[in-house]
């Protein structure tokens with residue numbers, strides 16, 4: 001096919017569009033199933049924070065107005081919540097937007113974006129879309145980040161570094177002292193993005209770092225978090241980052257004027273007051289993660305020890321895509337991991353108790369068949 005339109009960067013031609021968890025509606029259109037369970041996108045199975053939902057309902061009445069483009073109230077609330085000055089906070093259309101903006105600002109043709117692999121695929125997609133190159137350092141055998149190896153891979157062409165802590169899709173973490181040692185090796189002027197999308201699920205773990213502490217100590221780190229996971233607001237698209245002021249000013253220059261809509265801002269503000277929902281989510285997650293882990297181990301499978309709301313299940317020699325397809329036939333959506341270089345695994349987010357029961361039953365059936 002002749003090309004009439006040439007993208008600005010050749011990397012765009014080779015990009016594969018982001019492929020997320022299969023939406024429930026899509027499977028419903030494809031197959032006539034009595035019920036569908038989605039355990040594929042690290043969403044909150046308990047729904048959204050009730051306080052956030054109430055605020056969102058009220059805010060819908062005001063959608064004839066533009067949202068607050070400066071995110072004043074949400075930044076104020078985050079500033080208190082995090083103990084970080086509001087000038088160091090930026091808000092995005094999901095934390096995804098902040099990852100994109102960091103790439104847009106700091107990566108140009110010939111520049112390297114450095115991270116370990118497998119990790120959140122958006123780091124790769126954003127880099128290639130902006131004409132940069134990716135340097136992906138394989139994880140060790142136990143699927144842990146080796147920050148020592150990552151530091152060794154820094155060169156003069158490194159323009160941006162990402163570490164997801166905990167990491168998606170492995171669920172593994174790096175410790176506070178490992179991150180400190182790593183940060184000492186980062187040359188001045190190279191932004192280090194610490195992606196803490198799953199922070200709340202790991203914050204009780206000794207030695208698990210809170211990126212805000214690094215910022216308070218003066219480290220020039222970009223700490224990214226989201227309302228999509230623990231607060232159950234994935235569909236509203238709202239995330240934030242705490243960053244050095246200099247970087248906040250750059251992000252404010254390039255983002256869309258009204259990047260986060262009015263309903264989302266109202267819901268996020270209210271969610272920050274919903275500690276009860278956070279605790280309920282953590283308890284449910286802890287119990288169900290342990291139960292699923294025990295059950296799949298009982299089936300002769302293994303999991304990577306996870307500090308998140310998802311489990312990477314090693315299928316003991318079976319093909320992950322095949323198990324994924326068979327689960328789909330039974331109306332259960334999980335995530336196949338071949339695109340992450342893990343063809344023998346699936347990633348599963350615990351759902352409600354009854355949903356997890358059905359998943360375990362279906363998986364056992366498939367393994368026996």
Ligand SMILES: Cc1ncc(COP(=O)(O)O)c(C=O)c1O
Pocket residue numbers: 041042093094095096097120164167168195197225226227228234237238239
């Ligand atoms: C590690 C990581 N970072 C960022 C995101 C993006 O989340 P959102 O854009 O919904 O805030 C995700 C979503 O799955 C993720 O796993």
